[in-house]
Amino acid sequence: MSGTTILTEEVEVISTDGLSSSELAKLFLIPPSRWSEDGVFAWMQHVCDQFDLDTSTLKNLHINGKELQMLSQTEFEKRIPFGNILWAHLQFLITCRTSDNPELTKYGMVNKAVIPSIKRRCNEPHNSAGNCYYLYEFLLALLQDPLTCPHLIRWLDIKLGVFKLMKTKVVSWMWGQHKKKPEMSYETLGRSLRYYSQKGILRKVIGYHLTYQFRFLPKNLKVVPSLEKCSEEQEIQGARDEWPPCLSSRLKAVALNEVFPLSVGTPNLALLYKTVTTANASQNTRHETTQDIRQKVIHVFKLSPQGVVSEVQLSPEPQISRPVKILRLSND
DNA sequence: TACAGGATGTT
DNA sequence: AACATCCTGTA
Numbered sequence: 028m029s030g031t032t033i034l035t036e037e038v039e040v041i042s043t044d045g046l047s048s049s050e051l052a053k054l055f056l057i058p059p060s061r062w063s064e065d066g067v068f069a070w071m072q073h074v075c076d077q078f079d080l081d082t083s084t085l086k087n088l089h090i091n092g093k094e095l096q097m098l099s100q101t102e103f104e105k106r107i108p109f110g111n112i113l114w115a116h117l118q119f120l121i122t123c124r125t126s127d128n129p130e131l132t133k134y135g136m137v138n139k140a141v142i143p144s145i146k147r148r149c150n151e152p153h154n155s156a157g158n159c160y161y162l163y164e165f166l167l168a169l170l171q172d173p174l175t176c177p178h179l180i181r182w183l184d185i186k187l188g189v190f191k192l193m194k195t196k197v198v199s200w201m202w203g204q205h206k207k208k209p210e211m212s213y214e215t216l217g218r219s220l221r222y223y224s225q226k227g228i229l230r231k232v233i234g235y236h237l238t239y240q241f242r243f244l245p246k247n248l249k250v251v252p253s254l255e256k257c258s259e260e261q262e263i264q265g266a267r268d269e270w271p272p273c274l275s276s277r278l279k280a281v282a283l284n285e286v287f288p289l290s291v292g293t294p295n296l297a298l299l300y301k302t303v304t305t306a307n308a309s310q311n312t313r314h315e316t317t318q319d320i321r322q323k324v325i326h327v328f329k330l331s332p333q334g335v336v337s338e339v340q341l342s343p344e345p346q347i348s349r350p351v352k353i354l355r356l357s358n359d
Numbered sequence: 360t361a362c363a364g365g366a367t368g369t370t
Numbered sequence: 371a372a373c374a375t376c377c378t379g380t381a
Contacts, residue, residue: 161373210375213361214361214376216374218363218376221363221364222372226372231362231363236360236362
């Protein structure tokens with residue numbers, strides 16, 4: 028299949044991988060009632076993609092936008108996979124359209140959050156893409172990225188949603204970059220987490236430092252393959268089996284101590300993990316022993332468009348002053 | 360240093 | 371509304 032018609036009025040050639048952002052923009056410019064059969068299918072794929080739902084169960088139902096809108100909610104949810112989510116999304120699109128919001132076409136493209144937030148976003152006329160991310164979504168993204176989980180943040184019990192912040196300084200700094208708040212600290216981030224207790228999104232796990240519990244988890248949560256219990260070779264192979272190609276190449280870069288940019292939430296950042304061995308002279312009452320301490324050191328870099336990065340100093344983290352050339356930029 | 364939560368400002 | 375900032379106080 029080399030191309031598909033996605034709109035009733037216009038013919039657009041699209042790749043089999045999905046729609047480009049400009050193609051999506053065109054789709055959302057057209058009222059849902061005027062979508063073609065392929066337009067409806069493209070919309071379904073897009074939404075499932077945005078909500079991390081399994082797109083493989085989707086198939087072209089060969090109904091156009093008009094027929095789609097004529098379905099009752101019950102009928103809709105019965106016939107269409109993930110019907111509850113798609114229904115909510117469709118209602119969202121229709122409502123925004125009729126409320127005469129000039130920015131509406133953008134919203135169909137940035138729905139990376141949970142369903143309840145869609146309605147609220149509909150009423151936020153000046154919400155930019157960089158602003159649409161909540162802290163809990165950001166943390167969930169980090170927990171699903173092998174570059175940040177488990178080194179910066181990890182599950183203590185994924186089934187219970189219990190996680191721990193391993194490197195508060197780095198995570199807080201990344202969140203600050205994401206929100207364009209360079210002064211962000213764990214003091215501030217922690218206050219936001221405490222607000223989440225009140226809202227019922229998180230719960231503090233009492234007695235455990237830096238440990239919180241999600242009270243709700245998204246379906247199809249990606250599980251980062253364990254990095255601790257296997258060799259580097261297995262690690263990379265495991266990642267290759269379980270993750271899309273772009274991610275396994277990123278994991279490989281980490282294993283090889285290469286600098287590699289983060290793509291989740293913070294595309295302008297890079298992390299470098301390095302295992303350093305230091306001799307540690309520890310004193311017992313009787314003997315003095317030297318012990319090799321293997322420690323994972325994390326360096327954080329900021330990317331420029333040329334791929335040259337400078338290290339960010341997260342005091343008292345170690346600093347490298349020389350600029351580093353990025354070997355590979357993200358494919359995704 | 361982590362943590363609880365009040366007060367107030369910002370977007 | 372969802373933080374960000376600042377702060378008082380506790381452990």
